Amino acid sequence: MNKQIDIYEVGPRDGFQNLRTYIPLEEKLKIIDDLVASGIKHIQITSFVSPKAIPQMKDAAEVARICLEKYKNVDFFALVPNLRGAQTAWEVGIRKISYVVSLSASHNKANINRTHEESCEELRKIMERYPELYVCIDLATAFGCPFEGKVPAEAVAAFMKDYVALGVHEFNLCDTIGVANPRQVREVIHVVRAAYPDLTLQVHIHDTRNMGMVNTLAAIEAGVDRIQSTLGGLGGCPFAPGASGNLATEDIVYMLNDMGYDTGINFDELLAASRREKETITDGVFSGHHMNIQNKMAE
Ligand code: COA
Numbered sequence: 001m002n003k004q005i006d007i008y009e010v011g012p013r014d015g016f017q018n019l020r021t022y023i024p025l026e027e028k029l030k031i032i033d034d035l036v037a038s039g040i041k042h043i044q045i046t047s048f049v050s051p052k053a054i055p056q057m058k059d060a061a062e063v064a065r066i067c068l069e070k071y072k073n074v075d076f077f078a079l080v081p082n083l084r085g086a087q088t089a090w091e092v093g094i095r096k097i098s099y100v101v102s103l104s105a106s107h108n109k110a111n112i113n114r115t116h117e118e119s120c121e122e123l124r125k126i127m128e129r130y131p132e133l134y135v136c137i138d139l140a141t142a143f144g145c146p147f148e149g150k151v152p153a154e155a156v157a158a159f160m161k162d163y164v165a166l167g168v169h170e171f172n173l174c175d176t177i178g179v180a181n182p183r184q185v186r187e188v189i190h191v192v193r194a195a196y197p198d199l200t201l202q203v204h205i206h207d208t209r210n211m212g213m214v215n216t217l218a219a220i221e222a223g224v225d226r227i228q229s230t231l232g233g234l235g236g237c238p239f240a241p242g243a244s245g246n247l248a249t250e251d252i253v254y255m256l257n258d259m260g261y262d263t264g265i266n267f268d269e270l271l272a273a274s275r276r277e278k279e280t281i282t283d284g285v286f287s288g289h290h291m292n293i294q295n296k297m298a299e
């Protein structure tokens, strides 16, 4: 059996959140339909955040309700920054959240207006109020921050301690602005694994410097089997200067399928989906490579 790698598509949140022009609900749903049709099983469909902070996500409840009703065998999850968001998410039926906190205190403040202590205390309240809500920590700026630079791998592990103590089992190490390198990725994963051997890890790597693929591959070779990416490489972070496109789902799926990993995803359908998305979204930054390739290798 080939090793399975699970793709966690986060475009409907991390990609869409940067776009000023509102994408009509039907268009969002069509993109999610395309993703499901290509075989993707894990999709971050929206975020329950302040519409003042991210106007694009004002339809979070509708998106979630419709998707949860329509697809029963897809793992839909949503980003949540606070108790209020967790409450709305829970009420519409979401049972899995990405709770976002930044390793860098200044990015945490810029992004969600919280100190580290406040973020941790807020999660404690969420977990107390919703004990059946599954929480994955989105650890933003884990490999470097636009305001504070890089921190040693040991600091990443140390930061996670309070969240592990709360009972969190899964962490998504995010290179929010795309400054990691493969050696650093290996080191952070090694140090985190050594400190917490039982945790489940994901990576979320932005492709700012064309290092999305190598950094993600470094994570896979270090043992991570849950990879975040966005269709077309659409992405960025509105509160992190310099953050640009994500790793494109079709690019990583192409590579993994070609290497013999089992992703369960149909590349041709995925590529068609990313091209359709690009036609729909005209003001996005797409870092995907395959969507521009015209030639097809002889079979
Ligand atoms: N969903 C909807 N509205 C929310 C909300 C949520 N989860 N949390 C807060 N709000 C509303 C409040 O009701 C309030 O509205 P009002 O001004 O009409 O009274 C307003 O947002 C501000 O609330 P407050 O609690 O003072 O929050 P804040 O100003 O300190 O901002 C966040 C904190 C987390 C709500 C806000 O920074 C945010 O949503 N950030 C999102 C960041 C993000 O998504 N970044 C990209 C992904 S990493």
Ligand code: ZN
Pocket (backbone or CB within 6 Å): 014, 174, 176, 204, 206, 235, 236, 237, 246
């Ligand atoms: Zn991101």
